[in-house]
Amino acid sequence: MGEAELPRCAVCRTSITVGEAVVFRQDGRVQHTSCPKVVCPLCSREVLPGTPIRRDGEALLHPACWSRRYRSAVRGSA
Ligand SMILES: [Zn+2]
Ligand SMILES: [Zn+2]
Known part of the structure:
Protein backbone atom coordinates (compact mmCIF):
# COMPACT_ATOMS: atom_id res chain seq x y z
CA MET A 1 0.00 0.00 0.00
CA CYS A 35 -8.23 24.97 13.52
CA PRO A 36 -4.76 26.47 13.60
CA LYS A 37 -4.46 29.96 12.18
CA VAL A 38 -3.44 29.86 8.52
CA VAL A 39 -1.06 32.61 7.44
CA CYS A 40 -0.30 33.52 3.83
CA PRO A 41 3.50 33.30 3.49
CA LEU A 42 3.57 36.09 0.91
CA CYS A 43 1.83 38.85 2.83
CA SER A 44 1.96 37.38 6.37
CA ARG A 45 -1.73 38.02 6.84
CA GLU A 46 -4.27 35.49 7.95
CA VAL A 47 -6.07 33.34 5.37
CA LEU A 48 -9.61 33.19 6.69
CA PRO A 49 -11.72 30.04 6.46
CA GLY A 50 -14.33 30.27 3.72
CA THR A 51 -12.36 32.70 1.57
CA PRO A 52 -10.82 31.81 -1.82
CA ILE A 53 -7.33 30.32 -1.73
CA ARG A 54 -4.52 29.26 -4.02
CA ARG A 55 -2.43 26.27 -3.11
CA ASP A 56 1.35 26.24 -3.29
CA GLY A 57 2.30 22.77 -2.13
CA GLU A 58 1.14 22.68 1.45
CA ALA A 59 1.01 26.47 1.74
CA LEU A 60 -2.24 28.36 1.31
CA LEU A 61 -1.97 31.73 -0.37
CA HIS A 62 -4.40 34.53 -1.12
CA PRO A 63 -5.30 34.40 -4.84
CA ALA A 64 -4.14 38.02 -5.21
CA CYS A 65 -0.78 37.25 -3.59
CA TRP A 66 -0.38 34.14 -5.72
CA SER A 67 -1.03 35.93 -9.00
CA ARG A 68 1.22 38.83 -8.01
CA ARG A 69 4.06 36.38 -7.36
CA TYR A 70 3.29 34.45 -10.53
CA ARG A 71 3.38 37.59 -12.63
CA SER A 72 6.68 38.73 -11.14
CA ALA A 73 8.17 35.24 -11.68
CA VAL A 74 7.14 35.36 -15.34
CA ARG A 75 8.61 38.81 -15.73
CA GLY A 76 11.82 37.80 -13.97
CA SER A 77 12.44 34.79 -16.21
CA ALA A 78 11.80 36.70 -19.44
ZN1 LIG B 1 -8.75 23.07 10.22
ZN1 LIG C 1 -1.49 36.96 1.05
Missing part, protein backbone atom coordinates in the same frame (compact mmCIF):
# COMPACT_ATOMS: atom_id res chain seq x y z
CA GLY A 2 1.29 3.42 -0.89
CA GLU A 3 1.32 6.40 1.37
CA ALA A 4 -2.22 7.56 1.89
CA GLU A 5 -2.92 11.15 1.07
CA LEU A 6 -3.67 13.16 4.14
CA PRO A 7 -7.22 14.39 4.39
CA ARG A 8 -7.74 18.12 4.38
CA CYS A 9 -9.67 20.00 6.98
CA ALA A 10 -13.02 21.14 5.62
CA VAL A 11 -12.73 24.46 7.44
CA CYS A 12 -9.14 25.73 7.22
CA ARG A 13 -8.13 23.50 4.26
CA THR A 14 -4.74 22.50 5.57
CA SER A 15 -3.68 18.86 5.70
CA ILE A 16 -4.62 17.01 8.82
CA THR A 17 -1.60 15.29 10.27
CA VAL A 18 -1.34 12.38 12.64
CA GLY A 19 -2.05 13.33 16.21
CA GLU A 20 -4.23 16.33 15.48
CA ALA A 21 -7.65 16.33 17.09
CA VAL A 22 -10.34 16.10 14.44
CA VAL A 23 -14.09 15.91 14.17
CA PHE A 24 -15.76 13.63 11.63
CA ARG A 25 -18.65 15.44 10.00
CA GLN A 26 -21.98 14.16 8.75
CA ASP A 27 -20.90 14.79 5.15
CA GLY A 28 -17.93 12.45 5.49
CA ARG A 29 -15.31 15.17 5.63
CA VAL A 30 -13.09 15.93 8.57
CA GLN A 31 -12.21 19.14 10.32
CA HIS A 32 -9.95 20.11 13.18
CA THR A 33 -11.47 20.33 16.60
CA SER A 34 -9.88 23.74 16.68
Whole structure:
Protein backbone atom coordinates (compact mmCIF):
# COMPACT_ATOMS: atom_id res chain seq x y z
CA MET A 1 0.00 0.00 0.00
CA GLY A 2 1.29 3.42 -0.89
CA GLU A 3 1.32 6.40 1.37
CA ALA A 4 -2.22 7.56 1.89
CA GLU A 5 -2.92 11.15 1.07
CA LEU A 6 -3.67 13.16 4.14
CA PRO A 7 -7.22 14.39 4.39
CA ARG A 8 -7.74 18.12 4.38
CA CYS A 9 -9.67 20.00 6.98
CA ALA A 10 -13.02 21.14 5.62
CA VAL A 11 -12.73 24.46 7.44
CA CYS A 12 -9.14 25.73 7.22
CA ARG A 13 -8.13 23.50 4.26
CA THR A 14 -4.74 22.50 5.57
CA SER A 15 -3.68 18.86 5.70
CA ILE A 16 -4.62 17.01 8.82
CA THR A 17 -1.60 15.29 10.27
CA VAL A 18 -1.34 12.38 12.64
CA GLY A 19 -2.05 13.33 16.21
CA GLU A 20 -4.23 16.33 15.48
CA ALA A 21 -7.65 16.33 17.09
CA VAL A 22 -10.34 16.10 14.44
CA VAL A 23 -14.09 15.91 14.17
CA PHE A 24 -15.76 13.63 11.63
CA ARG A 25 -18.65 15.44 10.00
CA GLN A 26 -21.98 14.16 8.75
CA ASP A 27 -20.90 14.79 5.15
CA GLY A 28 -17.93 12.45 5.49
CA ARG A 29 -15.31 15.17 5.63
CA VAL A 30 -13.09 15.93 8.57
CA GLN A 31 -12.21 19.14 10.32
CA HIS A 32 -9.95 20.11 13.18
CA THR A 33 -11.47 20.33 16.60
CA SER A 34 -9.88 23.74 16.68
CA CYS A 35 -8.23 24.97 13.52
CA PRO A 36 -4.76 26.47 13.60
CA LYS A 37 -4.46 29.96 12.18
CA VAL A 38 -3.44 29.86 8.52
CA VAL A 39 -1.06 32.61 7.44
CA CYS A 40 -0.30 33.52 3.83
CA PRO A 41 3.50 33.30 3.49
CA LEU A 42 3.57 36.09 0.91
CA CYS A 43 1.83 38.85 2.83
CA SER A 44 1.96 37.38 6.37
CA ARG A 45 -1.73 38.02 6.84
CA GLU A 46 -4.27 35.49 7.95
CA VAL A 47 -6.07 33.34 5.37
CA LEU A 48 -9.61 33.19 6.69
CA PRO A 49 -11.72 30.04 6.46
CA GLY A 50 -14.33 30.27 3.72
CA THR A 51 -12.36 32.70 1.57
CA PRO A 52 -10.82 31.81 -1.82
CA ILE A 53 -7.33 30.32 -1.73
CA ARG A 54 -4.52 29.26 -4.02
CA ARG A 55 -2.43 26.27 -3.11
CA ASP A 56 1.35 26.24 -3.29
CA GLY A 57 2.30 22.77 -2.13
CA GLU A 58 1.14 22.68 1.45
CA ALA A 59 1.01 26.47 1.74
CA LEU A 60 -2.24 28.36 1.31
CA LEU A 61 -1.97 31.73 -0.37
CA HIS A 62 -4.40 34.53 -1.12
CA PRO A 63 -5.30 34.40 -4.84
CA ALA A 64 -4.14 38.02 -5.21
CA CYS A 65 -0.78 37.25 -3.59
CA TRP A 66 -0.38 34.14 -5.72
CA SER A 67 -1.03 35.93 -9.00
CA ARG A 68 1.22 38.83 -8.01
CA ARG A 69 4.06 36.38 -7.36
CA TYR A 70 3.29 34.45 -10.53
CA ARG A 71 3.38 37.59 -12.63
CA SER A 72 6.68 38.73 -11.14
CA ALA A 73 8.17 35.24 -11.68
CA VAL A 74 7.14 35.36 -15.34
CA ARG A 75 8.61 38.81 -15.73
CA GLY A 76 11.82 37.80 -13.97
CA SER A 77 12.44 34.79 -16.21
CA ALA A 78 11.80 36.70 -19.44
ZN1 LIG B 1 -8.75 23.07 10.22
ZN1 LIG C 1 -1.49 36.96 1.05
